[in-house]
Amino acid sequence: MNAARTTATALRVLRQLRHDPRSIALLLAVPCVMLLLLRYVFDGSPRTFNSIGASLLGIFPLITMFLVTSIATLRERTSGTLERLLAMPLAKGDLIGGYALAFGAVAVVQSALATALALWGLGLDVTGAPGLLLLIALLDALLGTALGLFVSAFATSEFQAVQFMPAVIFPQLLLCGLFAPRASMQPVLEAISYAFPMSYAVDGMTQVLTHPDVTSAFFRDTAVVIACALAVLVLGAATLRRRTP
Amino acid sequence: MMNKPSDAVTARGLSVIRGPRTVLHDLHFSVPRGQITGLLGPSGCGKSTLMRAIVGTQAKVTGTLDVLGLPAGSPPLRARIGYVTQTPSVYADLTVHQNLDYFAAILTPGRRAAARRRTDVTRAITAVDLTTHADALAKNLSGGQLNRVSLAVALLGSPEILVLDEPTVGLDPVLRRDLWTLFHDIAAQGTTILVSSHAMDEAERCHRLLLLREGTLLADETPQGILTRTRTTTVEEAFLHLVDEAATEAAAETTPKEPAR
Numbered sequence: 001m002n003a004a005r006t007t008a009t010a011l012r013v014l015r016q017l018r019h020d021p022r023s024i025a026l027l028l029a030v031p032c033v034m035l036l037l038l039r040y041v042f043d044g045s046p047r048t049f050n051s052i053g054a055s056l057l058g059i060f061p062l063i064t065m066f067l068v069t070s071i072a073t074l075r076e077r078t079s080g081t082l083e084r085l086l087a088m089p090l091a092k093g094d095l096i097g098g099y100a101l102a103f104g105a106v107a108v109v110q111s112a113l114a115t116a117l118a119l120w121g122l123g124l125d126v127t128g129a130p131g132l133l134l135l136i137a138l139l140d141a142l143l144g145t146a147l148g149l150f151v152s153a154f155a156t157s158e159f160q161a162v163q164f165m166p167a168v169i170f171p172q173l174l175l176c177g178l179f180a181p182r183a184s185m186q187p188v189l190e191a192i193s194y195a196f197p198m199s200y201a202v203d204g205m206t207q208v209l210t211h212p213d214v215t216s217a218f219f220r221d222t223a224v225v226i227a228c229a230l231a232v233l234v235l236g237a238a239t240l241r242r243r244t245p
Numbered sequence: 246m247m248n249k250p251s252d253a254v255t256a257r258g259l260s261v262i263r264g265p266r267t268v269l270h271d272l273h274f275s276v277p278r279g280q281i282t283g284l285l286g287p288s289g290c291g292k293s294t295l296m297r298a299i300v301g302t303q304a305k306v307t308g309t310l311d312v313l314g315l316p317a318g319s320p321p322l323r324a325r326i327g328y329v330t331q332t333p334s335v336y337a338d339l340t341v342h343q344n345l346d347y348f349a350a351i352l353t354p355g356r357r358a359a360a361r362r363r364t365d366v367t368r369a370i371t372a373v374d375l376t377t378h379a380d381a382l383a384k385n386l387s388g389g390q391l392n393r394v395s396l397a398v399a400l401l402g403s404p405e406i407l408v409l410d411e412p413t414v415g416l417d418p419v420l421r422r423d424l425w426t427l428f429h430d431i432a433a434q435g436t437t438i439l440v441s442s443h444a445m446d447e448a449e450r451c452h453r454l455l456l457l458r459e460g461t462l463l464a465d466e467t468p469q470g471i472l473t474r475t476r477t478t479t480v481e482e483a484f485l486h487l488v489d490e491a492a493t494e495a496a497a498e499t500t501p502k503e504p505a506r
Contacts, residue, residue, distance in 0.1 A: 002354055004350070004354035004355045004356070005350065005351055005354045008347060008350035008351065008354060009347075009351075011347075012336070012339070012343070012347040015339060015343055015347075016336060016338045016339055019338045019339065019382065020338060079334060079335075079336070079337070080330045080332055080333075080334030081334045081335065081336060083302050083330065083334065084328065084330065084334045084348075084398070085351065086302065087300050087301065087302050087323060087326070087328050088323055088324070088348070088351050088352060089320070089323040089324045089351065089352065090351050241304070242301065242302060242318070243301065243302055243303060243304040243306075243318065244302060244303070244304055245263055245264065245304045245305065
């Protein structure tokens with residue numbers, strides 16, 4: 001791997017995004033609008049908004065980065081630029097690192113806006129430090145990037161790539177504890193929920209929400225999310241083949 | 246066949262399998278350095294597959310295939326080969342200049358090489374005559390212009406071998422002539438060019454020809470040599486002659502001999 005090639009790739013991805021102001025606006029505005037909506041949907045029960053709002057701060061970056069990365073890398077595969085890059089002296093890690101860096105930067109801005117709005121605009125009541133919320137949001141974004149990259153290898157068109165979103169994300173969304181506490185689920189489902197990284201992302205958010213200090217559970221949750229993101233990134237790298245049939 | 250150091254590409258017993266099909270059958274040939282070798286043949290005869298094998302992006306390649314003295318696909322070759330795919334492979338949502346900046350940064354990374362990259366990018370854009378379009382988004386360019394952006398990327402870093410997959414397809418005659426002049430200029434500086442085409446009239450602009458049909462080589466010699474051997478006046482006629490010849494030979498081999506009485 002080469003740091004200069006990784007940053008060049010990240011800059012290139014961001015430059016591509018800059019030529020697409022509508023996507024930038026959607027990326028940044030949609031989470032904020034959703035939070036605003038949620039706040040007034042639960043107008044009568046601020047406690048519900050509190051728990052769901054915090055979880056969503058972690059889920060939004062995961063979903064949007066999943067979508068953005070899966071489409072972006074699929075384009076790279078179908079446009080022939082991936083073949084060209086892999087015929088050049090570019091390490092697979094440079095490419096993946098570049099994507100992670102670029103979308104990570106977008107995720108930081110997205111999460112910062114959403115977190116700021118939730119905390120100071122909508123009165124989300126968080127016991128812990130806001131910086132920790134942002135940290136988890138960023139890790140979730142990386143996880144989304146990793147999953148998107150991996151999944152793009154199994155899609156042959158953008159149409160298919162979009163279909164992977166419900167297939168990969170919805171089961172995790174249902175089982176992550178957002179709708180019902182995981183402990184109250186049917187035992188088989190509860191067991192499955194332990195295998196999904198999003199569960200740990202939501203748990204981590206809840207830890208920050210309810211504890212003033214960094215707890216050991218928070219450490220465990222962030223460690224699991226990081227480990228999952230790295231594992232999927234490595235799997236994603238394995239799907240990038242220099243030689244194709 | 247001897248592996249001469251003067252050869253940029255040497256193939257011995259080269260075969261490629263794609264799915265259930267053997268696309269290239271036991272090819273033996275060499276591409277001399279500093280010359281333009283034309284890879285000609287009808288659509289679907291395996292030209293692109295052969296080029297991908299040489300560049301090192303084709304899977305299931307058997308036999309020996311050496312490029313610049315190294316096995317095709319070796320990591321050190323990646324900076325020494327310029328490759329233009331059949332469909333332009335550039336980022337549609339970047340400008341011409343931004344595309345070249347990025348690929349230049351992959352070839353020669355680092356801040357210290359920044360000045361060298363700038364001149365290299367300017368040189369490549371000038372070479373394909375896109376200076377006036379340098380700041381246009383690639384997706385707003387015409388097909389021919391997009392082809393030339395893709396070609397400019399391959400010219401970056403002055404590669405020792407240029408592998409060009411149908412670079413002139415769909416271009417107007419003037420532009421085609423200009424590009425062939427450019428290819429000859431580049432070859433004159435010692436670069437080896439392997440260029441594919443299914444337009445037989447481009448053959449006479451090459452120093453050497455590889456005629457490919459259904460994954461087998463019909464000829465590997467100079468355009469003049471092919472014409473003399475087949476006693477024809479155009480490469481198209483020569484090609485047809487060679488196809489008929491091959492068909493007759495194949496028929497002779499498979500027809501059972503009459504039993505002796």
